[in-house]
Amino acid sequence: MAQKPRSLIGQTLGGRYKIESLLGRGGMSSVYRAMDENLKRAVAIKIIHPHLTKKPEFVQQFEQEATAVAQLRHQNIVRVFDFKRGQGLYYIVLEYIPGETLASKLEALNAANMNLPLTESVRIAINLCDAVDYAHQRRVIHRDIKPHNIMINLLGEPILMDFGITKLAGRDIKSLADKGALGSALYMAPEQAKGEAIDFRADIYSLGIVLFEMLSGQPPFQAPTTNGILQKQISIKLPDLYQINPNIPQALISVVERATEKQRDSRYQSAADMTTALQRIVLTLQNPLETLGSRQLEHLTRLWLQATEAFDSKDHVNCIEKIDELTRTGADYQTEQAAQLRAESTKRLYDQALELFHEGQFGEALLAVTSLRDLAPQYPNLGHLESQIRQSVQTDTIHSDLDTLYEEAVDALESHDYETALTKWQKINEKRGNLPYRDRMQVEERAKGGICARLYNDAFLAAAKEKPYLALDLWDQIKSIDPDFQDEDGVLGLTERLINTNEEVKERDKRLLIGALIVGTLFILTAVVLRFSDRGAVSAQEVASSSQATPVIAHTATSLSPTQTANPQLTEEGLAFLTSTKTATPTVTATTTETATVRATATAAITLTKTPISIPSATTTPVGTSLPSDIGLVLENSSIFAIPNLNGEELAVVEAGDSIVVIGRSIDNKWLFVGHGDIAGFVFRERLEWNGTAAELPVYTHSNTDAAAEASPEATGEITALEFDLWPLPETAVCTESGWEQDIFLQGHGSNGIYAYYWEGNFIEGPTSSSYVYRVTSLGGDLAGTGRVESGGGMWRESTIYIEAPNCE
Template sequence: MSTVYQATDLNLKRDVAIKIIHPHLTDNPEFLQRFEQEAASVARLRHAHITKVFDFNQEKGVYYMVMEYIAGETLAEKLRELNKTKSRLPYPEIIRMMATICDAVDYAHQTRLIHRDIKPANILIDLLGEPILMDFGVAKMIGGSTHTSTGAAMGTVAYMSPELVQGRGIDHRTDIYSLGIVLYELLSGAPPFTGDSTYEIMHSHVNRQIPLADNLDAATPPGLLDIVKKALAKNPDDRFQSAAEMANALRQLQRIYAQDDASAARHLSRMAGLFQAADVAYASGDYAACLARLAELQRRDADYQPEQTAVLRHQALTAIQQMAEQHIANGRFDQAEIYAKLMREYTPNPESANAIIQAIESGKQRQERMAHLDDLYEEALTKLRDSDYNGALQLWNDLQTAAGDIEYIDRLQVVRRAWDGISNERYKKAQTALAEGRPDEALALWRTIQADNPGFPDRENLEEQVAIFAVQQKRQRQILLAIGGVAAIVLVSAILIFAFRGQNEEPVTTPDVLAVIVPTDTAVPTPSATPLPTATATTAPTATATAVPTDTPTATATFTPTPLPTNEAASPFPEYLATVTEPSSIYAAPSSSATELALVRIDDPIVILARSSSGTWLYVRNASGVTGYIFGERVLWDGDRNSLPVHNTTTTTTTTSASAGPLELDLWALPGTIKCNTSGSGWTQQIYMNARGGNGRYIYKWNDQQIAGPTNSSTTYTVTSGGSVIIGTGSVTSADGQTLTRQLFIPRPNCGE
């Protein structure tokens, strides 16, 4: 009909029993209506030996009843234990227990409520040995209907009265019959009627006499037998007419058999029951109930098995302490506090309980600090997403200050990402400064990046570009100095010539322009000798200055830079002078897989003749006169590539994949990934490898051992040290045949040595 569960009332902080009505009964509206009415009547019962009903309700079609939870065992369980040893309760104990149950049944009858299912399984023996009547699940109001809508009788067949079996009208005296069955079972160990079928048992209730002589001990007091006979009369009129009448008959016997030895036996039985209940609670993991039973045992009889009681109490307290420590370790401090309070209540040694409570307080404080640190970390991530890298670093510094002795892990690499963001901004400024002709500023920014973020990659070879810029400036200064030197020589020569002529000839007038210096790559033709007009002197002392015609050409200064070697045949392309920025190869076709014709070094001059159709390769001639293709990003030239003519050469080299440019490799150690071995001697760290260029498909190696690929993305790899620094070589090979190698140095961390 129902299933009972133990539960906890979260509002009132108490244990309760919840009875769930079986779904097949809740499908019957008539049953639900009657059960709700009768449940309301049961809820009004208030008796010391009847379980209290707190609530009756339904949730999503599941009907349930919330009742008082009482620790203990049922009378049925107690009888099974007695039967195992073929023993019975003392007669005084049986009489006392049955008289108490009769009182509870009479109280229910006074409220016009019939139990209809009195049996040992519905009588609970609490920890003090007191009987409690429970489970009014099939109770009915006096005068109400006896059957369900299907005509089936309610109750347990072994304890049914004859009138209930026959389906006749019943009243409160049906419970008197059931009380008689329970009394009979306490005396004999089993109900009077058993059988292989329900029908056989029901037939016996109606037609057979009670087998007193067969099953009851011959020493059973006659007065007790008389009570059994009267309670089990077939005719309700021949029974006790009330449960109170039956209780009075039992108490008359109780006064007769109330002897000191019986009282002592009852006391020992109760103490044994308490200890047994404590032991069962410990075995089931209910350590709080175990300690409560032991405390009750100590209060009632401190001399009862003191050694066994002390051992069981110590075991329960140890288990509770372990549970508290486990909850503390898992951060469940509210649960840990429950066990700490139990320890403080029951332990004879308060120091251990105080230590647990102190650990809980420390754990709570640490948990609060961690929550604050998590908030700061989330704010730092927000700053990072908003590109406020300095703000992210400031929040991380604030977090480290607030962390104190807490080692907070930068699990999402806020610091590295912030420094990378700052370095990216500085790198862009450095590129701008270099493009605008401020190499010193660009180099200073790069040096700052290296100091703050040593692993940041120089993606565009900024340092080499600055060096190339410096070489170009130096060459320009040399050219200017050369031009100036030639001009000075011409000027001095002209002055000397005129001075020499002045000593041997008549003075001539000084021309307005002495010499013209024309820096050009083309020889300037010298004009033919032309007489100058004669200037006539007006005074005798001064000779007439006359320009003397001569066949010697007029002195003209010219400067012609040394040209690069040219092919014997005239080039069909325009020629532009440029500089190589990185060691490079000149290929027969615009592909790194084509035949290599020559090599050029940094600062080697080349002549740009044309470009490839894609614009990524330049058709050039080197100082040795070799013409071919060089990758355009490795050439320094300020001209417009789009204005160059297109020149393509078909290559006969078979390639498996196209190249997107020279291969590049980023290689650095990932911050925050150091792990020290427990022994303290060795350690590991993750490294990051990211390739660019080539044809986009890469194989990564560490110390010549392949660790990833072929892949089109980056990779991470864990390197291991036995205790010293890590010096290794990372390399990447792209599918177009290019290979690049980088060395990495990782210092030894402090592993608590």
């Protein structure tokens, strides 16, 4: 069952045109009477049937034709005010013409067994020819001239409607099957009936057929089918008008016959030629009593009626134009009334422009004030109002451009392209001038924060890699963007220590060099003195004494033995690795033996057995050696800190090539908790070569150097069960261009009180002892996600929440 078309009565199209009633419906469109709410005037709305607008080629051609027809301004051609697309409809806004179609007028006369008077028929034909010639000069062909497309207004003037619609519909001869097409076939030129290309002379043929019907009461060719009518148009000679109505002058019959010649080259070659021929006949048809004065009076009366009608429909521009034409044509006609009507219409047009301006409809206001400037350039305050409107139009345009830039900045921000987001915001500030513009999404603050965070991370890495000057340069960049940015990880402190250390090393090297030079000089002088000494050869006894003073090389190698005092433990593989890679080469003898036992951490107790004063030079681990999972290889000279922070206390320095025991990790996985000799602390993870998995390590938050066994988080106090709160914060949902956002609350309880927070597997905050608020984003629809908390005590909890999408319509 076909769906009943929805009624448009009472609806408003384009936020402006309120539909009042249906005027008519055809095969290609429906026509409604509507009220233009902006200009307060009646208009006609021609809505194209939806099945035609589904063809892209139709839509494109429709727009082109509508644009061309909108340029036509002739008193016998309907005016096109607007072309719109909205609410799934394509429609044209036309001048509303009260009256009836020529088809309805002829039908009523036939019903009364009457014909249209000859003089009226010729007058209508002359006006139509004049309108068609005007269109032809502007390269516009009507293609469908027939009585149904000709309105007769209240003053009896013909108005030509529906330019170009037949071409827009893409009709060919095979598709002419509906009632509307049958009506068109009655007035179709032979070449058009054959499906050939047509030109302006097809319109002249249709004008001849319309004139034939006005004179006789019926079209010349009729048949029960469309094909039958088309065949007659092509091959049958026009019926003799004299036989139908002997009162028709032969000269008028000749005009009709020439206009309807089968061969287009035999017709009038322009509508202007046909107009001239008809005007010659007018003189023979005039009533002797009709004078030039009476015709002039009739014309002036018509202009006055048109002006008053335009005033009543609030079409003040048209009203003023008609009064001006009346004044030019008959200076003495209704002089006082015409002046009063023009003054009142001018005032109302100004008030209309002012009202539109106050309502913020700047485009419509500018259109009204521009028309007023052309019609009444000296009107009081007109220039000031126009200046205000143009300024508002410019401001409106700037705001639109700013909104576009802001949307692009927000998109860049959501893509973490902070540099582009900040550049867009800077362009907004440049473009807006003195205009206020609110940063609704904190684009500037968030973009600067993102850039500074990246630069700070780079500075942190530079400092950790002992590149202090690069770190300082990055810090200067941060301060140039955000002077209030906080050095939370102590980058400046570390860089200062590195620079001071470098200076000390340089000074030490300088002193060593000087000392070396002095020692070398003394050695040379001593050698010279000994060479020239009077002493004799060395005695055997002196040689024997010297032999007894020779040192005996002895050394006890270092041994490492793990003690199972805490978890994790040093593996046998790790122990074997350390023993094999840390064997020392003895260089000096010792007089006594001493054994020292220290505890590295709660993980393992490491026993070092050394001969005092013996200084072994440790061998480094070869690059590429396969490392056990609990052993790390130092890649660059690195500091061991008491806490996982560059501001922490520096406990020791390990050199490149040293092997150290990996015990645990920091909450954020950036640091490894290691043991080296009797020291346990944190080393920046990127400074080690280590084959283990961080997620499998326990979490450490600090190193207790006074009692290494207490480094385990279990030794710091009572550890309670870890609990996790996760919920959406009410009243924080915000709709965005791409979806919506809302804040969620994350808080850990218990364990050791130090937490790291994650959302959907991504780290978002930590280590911290407090709660955290995080903004989640949805591209549309409800949102479900999983939060996670990890404690410094090695515990973790997860929770999933479901958030219903807000109403963003």
